[in-house]
């Protein structure tokens with residue numbers, strides 16, 4: 640009988656351990672997902688750049704150098720504005736170029752050197768906060784992208800970006816339509832291709848500067864009370880949703896962790912109590928037997944007190960399994 644009980648308890652213990660490790664595994668997944676989000680965002684925006692490069696090049700049918708072409712985007716990306724221009728790199732370096740909101744001055748150099756390059760322009764409009772995020776800030780303009788590629792093979796896809804660098808004057812980005820909510824401080828943000836985010840103050844109203852290619856926008860701190868006047872209000876719900884999701888995950892994670900911790904504590908207490916009672920019982924039994932033996936040895940027929948002591952055993956045992 641006892642060995643069956645022991646077996647059952649062992650099985651319960653193993654089951655409990657398995658459940659516990661499952662719970663902690665789930666909790667770890669939830670937590671690590673949170674940490675992972677930033678990287679995920681970078682990766683998907685790089686995937687988008689690659690897709691857009693392929694689509695932009697499709698606009699080059701019989702391309703004229705220096706002419707800006709509008710390119711179409713796949714239907715699952717409706718809203719993104721995509722343009723492309725092909726240039727001789729010598730011409731860009733000597734003359735510069737006005738390209739939508741970007742002013743590319745003289746002295747912009749690409750590395751590695753190519754004879755002809757293509758500049759891809761992206762206006763992510765309502766997709767901005769789907770692909771880009773600055774924790775604690777909201778966009779008040781769409782994210783605009785300027786990326787350079789080798790224009791040698793116009794049917795190439797998955798091209799690596801060239802590195803563009805302004806060597807004389809910075810490249811400027813004119814966000815002429817932007818509206819800054821009253822009391823808010825607008826800042827320029829640049830998303831580098833390696834995922835690093837660079838914030839800078841706006842020196843001139845509506846204008847941001849850069850010396851490299853990348854993605855650009857104007858942001859304000861999210862905690863500003865009156866955000867309503869912004870025309871680009873679509874990014875904000877996505878921000879809020881993310882925050883809610885994060886809060887929700889943290890809440891669930893904490894509850895799960897709490898329950899798991901409580902369970903573990905209970906298990907430890909249970910095992911400890913079991914062990915103590917069991918060893919008490921064993922001790923008492925031993926004492927009883929020894930006592931019995933002693934008494935039997937010493938005083939022959941003093942059995943009554945010994946029997947009374949033994950009778951308490953079932954009571955202990957019962958208490959144990961309540």
Ligand SMILES: *[C@@H]1O[C@H](CO)[C@@H](O)[C@H](O)[C@H]1NC(C)=O
Nearest residue numbers: 686687690713714715716769
């Ligand atoms: C749009 O479709 C392409 C495949 O054609 C996919 O790679 C991309 O992730 C999709 N974008 C969105 C926002 O669903």
Ligand SMILES: *[C@@H]1O[C@H](CO)[C@@H](O)[C@H](O)[C@H]1NC(C)=O
Nearest residue numbers: 718720740762764765781814
């Ligand atoms: C970007 O696209 C949006 C939506 O199509 C448009 O309203 C806006 O004028 C474009 N350019 C800039 C700089 O916002």
Ligand SMILES: *[C@@H]1O[C@H](CO)[C@@H](O)[C@H](O)[C@H]1NC(C)=O
Nearest residue numbers: 716717718719765766767769
């Ligand atoms: C952006 O707007 C277009 C319609 O103009 C819509 O099809 C698309 O789903 C929107 N994108 C997001 C991320 O809401």
Ligand SMILES: *[C@@H]1O[C@H](CO)[C@@H](O)[C@H](O)[C@H]1NC(C)=O
Nearest residue numbers: 791792793794795796797798
């Ligand atoms: C251009 O790129 C396409 C797609 O990667 C490839 O099939 C083709 O061979 C390339 N052409 C040249 C001349 O390199």
Ligand SMILES: *[C@@H]1O[C@H](CO)[C@@H](O)[C@H](O)[C@H]1NC(C)=O
Nearest residue numbers: 742811813814815843845846
């Ligand atoms: C920005 O663009 C607007 C409208 O196109 C123009 O009026 C303004 O002068 C430009 N600002 C700069 C600093 O180029």
Ligand SMILES: *[C@@H]1O[C@H](CO)[C@@H](O)[C@H](O)[C@H]1NC(C)=O
Nearest residue numbers: 831832833834835836837851
């Ligand atoms: C990412 O690139 C920018 C510009 O090239 C550079 O300033 C920054 O240090 C880089 N960050 C990392 C983490 O490599």
